[in-house]
Amino acid sequence: MADTKREIERKYESDDSGLPDLTGVAGVAAVVDKGVAHLDATYYDTADERLNAASITLRRRTGGSDAGWHLKFPVAPGVRDEIRAPLADTVPRVLAGLLRSRVRDAELEPVIRLRSDRDVRELTDAEGRLLAEVSVDAVRAERLTAGGGEAQWTEIEVELADGGDPVFLDKVEKRLRKAGVRPSSSASKLARALAETAPRRKGRAKGTRGAPEPVTAGDHVLAYLRAQRAAIVELDPAVRRDVYDSVHGMRVATRRTRSALRSFGAVLDRSVTDPIGDELKWLAGELGVDRDQEVLTERITEALGELPRTLLAGPVRGRLRTWTNARRGGSRRRLIAVLDGKRYLELLGTLDVLIADPPLLKAAAGAPEKVIGKAVRKDLAKLSVLVERALELPPGHDRDLALHEARKKAKRTRYSAEAAVPALGTDAAGLVKSMKSLQNLLGDHQDSVMAREALRELAAQAQAAGESSFTYGVLYGREELRAATDEARLPQAWAETKAGARV
Template sequence: MADTKREIERKYESDDSGLPDLTGVAGVAAVIDKGVAHLDATYYDTADGRLAASSITLRRRTGGSDAGWHLKFPVGPGVRDEIRAPLSDAVPRTLAGLVRSRVRDAELVPVVRLRSDRDVRDLTDAAGRLLAEVSVDAVFAERLDGDGGDAQWTEIEVELADGGDPAFLDQVEKRLRRAGVRPSGSASKLARALAETGPRPKKKRKRGPAADAGPVTAGDHVLDCLRAQRDAIVELDPAVRRDIDDSVHALRVATRRMRSAFRSFGTVLDRSVTDPIGEELKWLAGELGVDRDQEVLTERITAALDALPRALVTGPVRTRLRTWTHARRGGSRRRLIAVLDGKRYLELLGALDALIADPPLSKAAAGAPEKVIAKAVRKDLAQVSALVERALDLPPGHDRDVALHEARKRAKRTRYSAEAATAALGDPAVALARSMKALQNLLGDHQDSVMTREALRDLAAQAQAAGESSFTYGVLYGREELRAVRAEEALPGAWSRARAAAAV
C-alpha cells in the first residue's frame, strides 16, 4: 500500500564549509546531530523525459529511514506531495497508475542514479518537538540512459516537520543567508542532475519578434483554451486516483469545458474532427458522474433534513435515506480506476494530444479574435436568450422545468465560451461570464429542486410500502417546491442583469 506525505522544504547551494550554526534561529532550543545516512536512489522516467517535464520525480531509494519507492508531485514552490510504496524490484502498480496519464504506453526506465552522504541535524524547540530536519548532502550523480556523464555537488536541505509552520523556514533562511548560503538554482536534485550530467541543450533560434508573442488569431485563442483543458485532464488524473476532494468534479468540468469549446467555436475548428472526440469526452464525464449526481442529491436531502425541527421528522427517515442511496450507487473506486486504466481512456488522451499538435483549423481561424470569437459568444448568448424567453412564457409545470434545464445547460456553455474569450475580448467577456455564472447557479438550484422532488417521491413510496410514515418526505417536498418557485420568481431579474452585461 502507498501512503502520502506533504513535503515542505527548501534547498541551498553549499560549499565544503558544512552547516552554519543554527542555534540562534528563533524558536530553536537544540540542534541534534543525527549522524550520516548513506542514500542510493535510482530515478525513473520515460526515454523522452515526460515526468521531468512535469516536475514529477519517481525514484527507488535504499538507505535512510524511508527506504522504498517515492513519487513526488509538485504542489507549489517548495511544496510537494510524496507518495510512498514499499521497496520492490519493479515500479509498484499504485505509483505507475498515478503517472499513467503522462507516461501512457511508454516504458519507465532508469535515467539517473544519485548517491548521497547525508549529514543530518534535527532542530527542536524547548519541549523537544521537531521543528525541521536540516541536512548537508554530498551528492554524486550518474547518468544511466547512455547519454551523459556524471556530476557531484554539495547542498543544504531544510525540511519542515509534519504540521509545522512554514514561516519557521523563513527564520532558518535568514540565518543561512547571513552565513553566506544562498537558495539553490535547481528545484530538486534530479533537476540538477539532469542539467549537469546530460548533453547541453541546443539554443533555439528565435524566429522574429513574434516568436514569444501571445495568441494573435482566433485560432490561437481557441487552441489556448483547448490546451488548458487537455492539461487539466492530464494533471487531475492522479488526483482522481488518489481520491482527493473535488478532483472528480474538477476533471468532469474540464471535459465539459473542452466539449463546450468544440461546439461554441465550431467555425474555427472542423466539427467532423472534434465531434467524435466530444463524444468520447461525454463518455468520460458520464463515467466520472456515475455516483456524483447521487451524492449531490443525498447531500441536499440530508442538509434539508438537518434543518427540520425534530417534531417534523417521523419514522426512520435517515436510515431509509442511507438504504436508498446505497441501492442507487452504480459505481465504485475500483470501477473508476479501471476506466482510467482502460484502453479507451488512453486513446482519448492520445486523440487530445493529436488535436493540439495538428489542429483542424478552418479559414475563420486566421481571422481577428475580436470578430470571430465575439461572434461565437454572441451566438451562444442568443441561444440562451431564446431558451429563457421560452421558459418564461410557459406555465409552471413539467414543460417549464425541462425548458429551464435546457436554458441552464446553454447558460453554462455561454459562460465557458465567455471565459475562453476573456484574453481576446477583455472586460466585456469577464462581465458576461460572471452574469452567466449567476444565471447558471440560479437555474442549477431550480434543476436540483426538480431532481430532489423526484427523489423524495421515490423515498416516500418506498417508506409507505414498508409501512413507514411518509410525512417527513412530504414536508421536504413542499420546501423544495417553494425553493423552485422562488428561483422562477428571481429568473426575470437575473435574466435582465445578464442581458445588461452582454456587451460583447
C-alpha cells in the same frame, strides 16, 4: 499499500564551509547531530522525460530511514506530495497507476542515479519537539542513458517537520542568508542532475521557450483547449488518490473542452471534433456516476437537518441511506477501471493530436475579437431563446425541462466566455460572472426538480414498507416553494444579464 506525506522543504547552495550555526534561529533550543546517512537513489522517467517536464519525480531509494519507492507531485513552490511504496525491484503498481495519464504506453526506465552522503541535523524546541531536519548533502550524479555524463555538488536541504508552521522556514532562511548561503537555482536534485549530465550536442538550443502569445482566433481557442487538456491529465492522479473535489475538477475540465469544440466550430472543423466531443461526454458521464447522487443526497440530508423534530416521522434517515446505497451506480473501483482502460487513454492521445495538429478552418486566422466574440454572441443568442421560451411556459413539467435546457446552455455560454477573456478582456469577464450567477440559479432549480422526484420515490418506498410518508411530503412542499422562488427571481436575473452583456 502506499502512504502519502506532504513535504515542505527548501534547498540551498553549499560550499566547503558546511552548515552554518543554527542555534540562533528563533525557537530553536538544540541542534541535534543525527550522523551521516548514505543514500542511493535511481530515478525513473520515459525516454522523452515526460515526468520531468511535469516536475514529477519517481525514484527507488535505499539507505536512510525511508528506503523504498517515492513518487512526488508538485503542489506549490517548495511543497510536494510524496507517495511512498515499499522497496521492490520494479515500479509498484499503485505508483504506476498514478502516472498512467502521463506515461501512457511508454516505458519507465532508469535515467539518473544519485548517491548522497547526507549529514543530518535536527532542529528541536525547548520541549524536544522536532521543528525541521537540516542536511548537508554531498551528491554524485550519474546519467544512466546513452551519452550521459556525471556531476557532483553539495547542497543544504531544510525540511519542515510534519505539521510544522512554514513560517519557521523563513526564520531558518534568514539565518542562512546572513551566513552567506543562497537558495539553490534548481528546484530539485533530479532537475540539477539532468541539466548537468545531459549529453553535449553541437548547436544545442540555448533554452526552451513557452508557447507564444496568442495572436489569431485559432491561437486563443487552442490555448484554452491546451489548458483544459492539461487539467484533465494533471487531475488524473488526484482522482485516483480520491483527493477532495478532484473528480469535480476533472469533470469540469472535460466539459469545458467539449463545450469549446462545439462553440468554436468556425475555428475547428466539427466533422473532426464532434467524435472527440462524444468521447468527452462519455468521460464526463463516468466521472459523474456517483457525484450526482452525492449532490442529491447532500441536499435532502441538509433539508432534513433543518426540520424540527416534530416533523420527523418514521426512520427517515435510515430510509435515505438505504435508498442512496441502492442507487449508487458507480464506485471507486469502477472509476479507476475507466481511467486504466484503453478508451480513456485513446481519448487522451486524441486530444494530444488535436492540439498538435488542429483541423483549423479559415476563420482560425481571423482576429480573435471578431471570430471569438461572434461565437460567444451566438451562444448568448441561443441561451436567450431558451430562457425566454421557458419564461413563457406555465409552471410545471414542461417549464422544468425548458429551464434545464437553459441551464446547460448557460454553462456552455459561460465556458465560451471564459475562453474569450484573454481576447475580449473585461467585457467577457463580466459575462462569465453573469453566466455563473444565472447558472447557479438555474442549477438550484434543477436540483429542486431532482430532489422532488427522489422524495416521491422515497415516499413510495416508505409506504410500501408500512412507514409514514409524512416527512417526505413536508420536504416536497419546501422544495416546491424553493423552486417557485427561483422561478420568480429568474426574469430579473435574466434582465440584468442581458443588460450587462457587451461582448
